Amino acid sequence: MQFINVIVFCFISVVSLIATAETAPVLTEDFYSRQIQPIFDNRCLACHSCFNAPCQLNLQNFEGFQRGANKLNVYDGTRLKSVEPSRLWIDAHGSQWRGRGFYDISTSTDPEQNLFFQMIQLRNSAPGKAVKMQVSESRVCVQSMTDFPMVAKNNPELGMPYGFPALNHEELKTLKTWVEKGTPGPDKSSLEQQEKPSPQLRKQIAEWESFFNEENNRQRLVSRYLFEHLFLAHIYFPEKNDEFFRLVRSRTRCSKGVDEIATRRPNDAPGNAKFWYCLRKFPGSVVLKTHIPYEFSAKKLARYKELFLKEKWSVSTLPSYEPGVAENPFVAFKEIPVKARYQFLLDDAQYHVSTFIKGPVCNGSMAVNSIQEQFYAFFLDPNSDNMVRSKDYENKAAGLLMLPGMWGSDVDVKETGLFYKTLVDHREAYRKLRTEEVQKLRPDGYTLKDIWNGNGDNPNAALTILRHDDNAVVQTGAVGDLSKTVFVMDYPLMERLVYNLVVNFDVFGNISHQLLTRVYMDMIRMEAEELFLAFLPAEERLSYRRAWYRGLLAQVKMSYIFPTVGSAEPTGVKFNEDNHTKKQFVEKILFFHMNEKVRGSLDFVNWKNLEVPDSMKSLWKVEGLDRELRKIAAVKAHKKTPFARYFPDLALLKVSGIGEKQKVFSLVRNKEHENISWILGESLRMDPVNDTLTIREGFWGSYPNMIFEVKENELPAFVVQAKNIKNEKDYQGLVRRYGVRRSNEKFWRVYDDLGRYMKQTDPVGFGYLDLTRYDLH
Structure with a gap:
């Protein structure tokens, strides 16, 4: 009898395990990195990254998820007093964020009581609910499960992903399992990999850090100048160009582990009499809107030494960080030869202009x-x-x-x-x-x-x-x-x-x-x-x-x-x-x-x-796709050809050829102005009859408003229909035929295709697109 009981017990246990396996994925080693972050990357970063993330919920890595959300609008242009900075990975860590007004979004191991999971499930329960405003206009931040029932009843369109197709069954099941297990983060090995550079880069990094931290005053002044210009850079090395680093100031020697000094500005006093410039590995997924890649190489280091150190010049006294000095580079760095400073800016002008354009x-x-x-x-x-x-x-x-x-x-x-x-x-x-x-x-x-x-x-x-x-x-x-x-x-x-x-x-x-x-x-x-x-x-x-x-x-x-x-x-x-x-x-x-x-x-x-x-006419050959697209490029939106004024700021045109062949073009609307002299009332100074489209292969923007998907043999028809647009109704006809609306069930497939294409064609420049301005219709 006892033997039979044992057999029955084992049988029930096996059945139970099988049933569990069918209803939820098994947590493998580093479940977060392998299963969760890819969902965040492909379905969430389109809105949840940087300061424009709804409720400041940044999902570029686990630290952002742990930090949670905050109702403060970073872009509040009316505040009379400054507020504490809230830069992820920089201004605070761990529980410190709770003291800065951030609240936990993972509120329970029970999915029915977990705010994060319920906001996602809400989209699945009301998949066709259209949104009425862009992310930047929506100010609703659900703070607890106490608030959730009212929001779910009155604003079901707030379900995540906001205004886009719901997550599929497998994605939802994966997130549910993760919640039930307490939303664990990356394992120790992955965290170390996230923080430490790859072995093939350690020699180069040590060489660069040695350069930045030489003790003489000339080098200290040059290093300060370089740091203030490169603090936004996503630095990479040609030996491994998919691994990025930030140049930071550290309280400790780089070899002892970076202890980043967080200041509002890179030219604020570091607060430490002694500090070091270090390369800190970028810890999260890269988004295009903040991605400004900059190459460090042996050639670049030699160029720095040639520009700044070859000529004989001296530093009598290092500049202070006081007002009137620190914010004025013509005063702070007057000892560095002007030609060296200017040539440094020119050598990588696209990067430097990008820092103030992005x-x-x-x-x-x-x-x-x-x-x-x-x-x-x-x-x-x-x-x-x-x-x-x-x-x-x-x-x-x-x-x-x-x-x-x-x-x-x-x-x-x-x-x-x-x-x-x-x-x-x-x-x-x-x-x-x-x-x-x-x-x-x-x-x-x-x-x-x-x-x-x-x-x-x-x-x-x-x-x-x-x-x-x-x-x-x-x-x-x-x-x-x-x-x-x-x-x-x-x-x-x-x-x-x-x-x-x-x-x-x-x-x-x-x-x-x-x-x-x-x-x-x-x-x-x-x-x-x-x-x-x-x-x-x-x-x-x-x-x-x-x-x-x-x-x-x-x-x-x-x-x-x-x-x-x-x-x-x-x-x-x-x-x-x-x-x-x-x-x-x-x-x-x-x-x-x-x-x-x-x-x-x-x-x-x-x-x-x-x-x-x-002398160059023989080079002027307009062929293939270029010949078709030229018909709608740089055409002023006059009475007979007004089509440009109905296009959004940025549309991506995905042209599919035979097999895997495809190309992506950016259609950029250039909105003409009578003048740009004033901060407010821009809409009152527009000159729409002179609007045009600039069309260029590649991703010429981070915030697409519309995606068009066209087969190569359909491009002539697309161009003809676009050229014949006379009003908003005509434009919507083009969208119905070729556009990928946010409610379209194939939206995520097309979005993923664009991401893969960008990564294949420009691995250094790749970053996830932002969808916070995508067409609401």
Whole structure:
């Protein structure tokens, strides 16, 4: 009898185990890394990463999940006082986040009482519930299971993934099992792997850290300069280009384990008399909106030594971190030769421009709405820069190049107007000084040779910036048709852009700090446009300026805040005719001053006003997909062809060929403005009849608003239908036929395809796309 009981017991146990195995996955070694993070990456990071994550829930790694959520809106542009920074991996760890207002979202091992799981299951129980507002507009943060029933009843559309197809059965079952086991994180081995660099990189890392931490004052000053420019970089090594690092300041020697010093800004005092610069492994999944890759290699280290240490110069006293010094690079780093600083910026201009285009904040409408939707950027040659050529001029200019960061994150609201006037007065004094110096050094005006040509091999010499509402992207080459405005930047402009919008800017600062940062960006933009105009005939500069700043209020602002200075000075550039000089000059730069390696490939799709010279006509071959897409690229949205104005800021076009062959194009809407002189009321200053589409292969933006999926043989029909759009109804017809709406059951399949394609074609630049601005329809 006892034997029978044993047999029955074993039988029941086996059946029970089988039943359990059928209903839930077995927790394997490091279940989190193998099963959970991939779900977060592919279904959650599209919204839950960086400061724009709903309720600050960042799921780039387990530490973000553990930290939980917080109701504070980081992008609150009306706060009178700054708030504590909440940068994941930097400002706090573990239980410290509870003291900063973050709450746990995994509230129970019972899935029915677990807030995290219930928010996901809510989407499965109401899969067709459409959302009515974008993520950035939704401010509901469910804090406990006590709040959940009311939210589930009144706002079922808040189920996760927000407004997209629900997780499939297997994904939901995996998450349920994880919750039941107490949501365990990565195992010890995975955590070590997450923190430690791969063995093949340790030698290179040690060499770089040794360079940064040499004791002499020259090296200490150079290291501080480099750190303040590279703190946002996702640093990688060519030996393993899928592993990224951050350059940080540590209280301990790098070899002893990094103890990162968290300060609001990279130029704030570190608080330790002794500290070290270390490379800390980036611990989470990479998202495209914050991904700014930067290569460290033996060649780059040799270049740094050549730029900064080959020339003989000395440091009498290291600069302080006090206001008036730390936020002004022309004062703090005056001992470093200007040419070395400027050439450092030029060598990797795309990276440095990306830091203030992408910014340290994920999105930035206040900063980005101060630039045009598409424009080219060129640079003054180092040998033509006033600061490089004259030490006396450098000393005179340094104090005039003050930046709003000197007043910190809590600018007295009552003093904002006075501070603004101070900035304008200093800027105008600098413009006058600069003009006088140019008259002395360049009495016959600038020539084509004064534009940096990348030394014949550097593609950073020509850049294009494309704006998509409150975010933007920068790439090498002249992309898109001839831009309305053009930047030419010299060293003071480049350095001020970096320090105003990146180093000195605090997204957690108060309203006045953010306002002064924005209006100073206005000043820099106008200076960069003014430097470009200095290459054109004097008699045409004012007419271009008026065309760029249309409207009575804009003209009044320009007259009082940015009056013409040096507008009568000559140019040394020779022009063939009296009109279209902007076009002529850009063509001279691209086709006669730069070679193909520097300017990049010809833009067969978008160049309509830009024309290649006769000597290059044999290279102009518009074929295949380019021939079709060219029909809708760079076409102004006039009465007969208004289609561009109905497209969103950024659409991705996935063209599938035979078998696995496919291509992805970005369709970027360039929204025209009468002017971009003001922070508010942008919609009142639009000029939609001059909107156009710029079309470029690849991912030219992080925040797609729509995805179109087209077979290669269907592309002509897609183009014809797009070109015939006359109203919103017509555009929706294009979306119905080719678009992948957020409610489409195949949405995640297409989204995953795009991710795989990006990773295959650009492994270094790969990052997960953001869907917080995807079309609501």
